[in-house]
Amino acid sequence: MADYREMWRSLGIDLESHDNLLDILGKLYGDIYLSQNKRPEGMEYLDFVVSEVHGYRIKELLDAQKVGSKVFGTFCVFVPEELIWAADGICVGLCAGAEIGKGDAEKVLPRSICPLIKSFMGFKLAHLCPYTELCDLIIGETTCDGKKKAFEIFSEFKSTYVMETPQMKREKDYDLWRNEVYKLKEKVEEVTGKEITPERLKSAIKLINDRRRALKRLNKLRREIPVPISGRDALLINQISFYDDPKRFTEKVNLLCDELEKRIERKEGVVSDKTVRVLLAGSPMALPNWKLPGVIESSGAVIVDEESCIGERNIRAMVDESGETMEELIDALVDRYMQIDCACFTPNNERIEHIIQLAKDFKVDGVIHYTLQFCDPYLVESYKVEKALEKEGIPVLRIETDYSMEDVEQLKTRIEAFVEVLR
Amino acid sequence: MKCLGIDIGSRTIKLTIMKNGKPIYMHKSLNTYDPINEVKKHLNDVEYDVMLATGYGRSLAQREFNAETVTEIKAFAVGARHLFPECRTILDIGGQDTKAISLNDAGKVVKFEMNDRCAAGTGRFLEVMAKILGYEIDEFGNAALKGDDNIQISSMCTVFAETEVISLLARGEKRENIARALHRAIAKRSSAMLKRVGVIEPVVFAGGVAQNPCMIEFLEEMLDISLVVPEDPQIVGALGAAILAGEK
Ligand code: SF4
Ligand code: SF4
Secondary structure (H helix, E strand, O other), X not given: OOOOHHHHHHOOOOHHHHHHHHHHHHHHHHHHHHOOOOOOOOHHHHHHHHHOOOOHHHHHHHHHHHOOOOEEEEOOOOOOOHHHHHOOOEXXXXXXXXXXXXXHHHHHOOXXXXXXXXXXXXXXXXXXXXXXXXXXXXXXXXXXXXXXXXXXXXXXXXXXXXXOOOOOOOHHHXXXXXXXXXXXXXXXXXXXXXXXXHHHHXXXXXXXXXXXXXXXXXXXXXXXXXXXXXXXXXXXXXXXOOOOOHHHHHHHHHHHHXXXXXXXXXXXXXXXXXOEXXXXXXXXXXXXXXXXXXXXXXXXXXEEEEEOXXXXXXXXXXXXXXXXXXXXXXXXXXXXXXXXXXXOOOOOXXXXXXXXXXXHHXXXXXXXXXXXXXXXXXXXXXXXXXXXXXXXXXXXXXXXXXXXXXXXXXXXXXXXXXXXXXX | OEEEEEEEOOOEEEEEEEEOOEEEEEEEEEOOOOHHHXXXXXXHHOOOOEEEEEOOOHHHHHHHHOOEEOOHXXXXXXXXXXXXXXXXXXXXXXXXXXXEEEEOOOOOEEEEEEOOOOOOOOHHHHXXXXXXXXXXXXXXXXXXXXXXOOOOOOOOOHHHHHHHHHHHHHOOOOHHHHHHHHHHHHXXXXXXXXXXXXXXXXXXXXXXXXXXXXXXXXXXXXXXXXXXXXXXXXXXXXXXXXXXXXXX
């Protein structure tokens, strides 16, 4: 690995703690990822990206900034990133999946708040995330209360722009959102100094749709029995889609899919066709939050799909590519983003329908509903999800956990017992 | 064939050997900081052909003795059905966790609930509280039976409850009344967990806490049923493990 210390130092990274973070990450990756059997060869690219997570990609972004590009960080799949790419900007979905900088975060946040929120605050306050540091602007949103209020504090440390996301899906909510999308367009134009023309927006829409298409293709292959790729690897691919270069990423995922198709022809799975298949549904699983997938897949089950923002929720709906005028293209964005079935909406029955559909399409034996601790939207909704699944005769296990490792033994017992029930 | 089942719990290690469908040996001992050696000691004393482990320490046994494993949930289900073939619901309150298990007609686990992370409302909680109030654990339940229903304990966290108990003592509250309130709080929590999986009789009450008469009384009152308590409620998991060892 090249020496990036100078680069990190110039970004104001706390080098000592950062070394520590990379150590932990490396070890975790070794335990959870590299120890797997029969991984597809195409995962090599992902291994490379992870090993260079704070290296190569950061350098690319800094180089792009040197020639005038602007980098925008987001925390929610609600932010229409097409607008950013259309202005020659770069969008990175910032992760917040590690219990790091917790002490710093708790100086400004209550202890009982979702670990994802604590994590993004912690990364910033402890100066540990080069992505956050290099961003020209962070785009927040008013989805859940915790995040909404946390951005008020976050903005004291980093320039932040907040979009208002609606809570319902009525006519006037579409109007509100359309307005917000136009406002974001202006903001992005202001920061980048570039005009977003219909042509540019159209090609950005295609760029991001292509990435969604590749991820959809990957997920479709996971419907096969035996499944050709582990849930951990598929989750990682989805996590990396948030910060890798979209064009290169799309190519690599398509190559991987070619390989998986050959596996499927040979009826070769990553695990045996007897392995219990589960759908993991719920709160987002930001990098490097691999705890639960690691436990599930070492308990005799395989995850065949993620009903989460790092998964289906991010790739399900496509933006209509046929528009020509700015108005048509923006409307297409509005329509696409309003289809997101996040638990922050009320009512949110389409999410339940989607979960049931996924459970059937992916031929799962059961659903594990995962909520981050203190994530009210998903926690409250899990009651309805459980009821609906039980009505369909689909077994479900509800798990609420955070990023710490202290409950791993209990999780193992609960998940192994669930697998025993499904077998 | 001699089938050995071992339940390596957080507080105790339980061991059962079955031959021709009958238990021929049972043993219980306290767990220590070195569970592997503790288990080794016991295994040296007995003869067996196959072995299966359950409980918190099951993966240790898998690594160390190449034992097959199942979770406590399955082991308790099988053990309880062996003792009471009609059993449909199980409540197990052990040293470090509480489980509610619902079985179908055929004895298969259909739903379960478990406390997560902390030892709130488990055997360990009772032990700590008994100590603060100056009781031995086996007299704690009887003492609570003699108490009055005049106070309530709201906290189920071991640390907070301790504070609450100490302030009650400082106020001059009688210790058996406090004991009673603590029992009621745990029973409430456990019966809520049972209700989440559905209460179908017969309900078997297992685990160390099932030896506590006050817990039985409160639970029966709250659930409005009578509980079935095995002669030795602590051995149910090891028994189930021994039966499963024979099947593997
Ligand atoms: S769960 Fe909702 S608020 Fe969170 S990232 Fe997804 S869409 Fe955004
Ligand atoms: S995981 Fe839940 S609580 Fe946390 S930021 Fe997302 S919606 Fe909010």
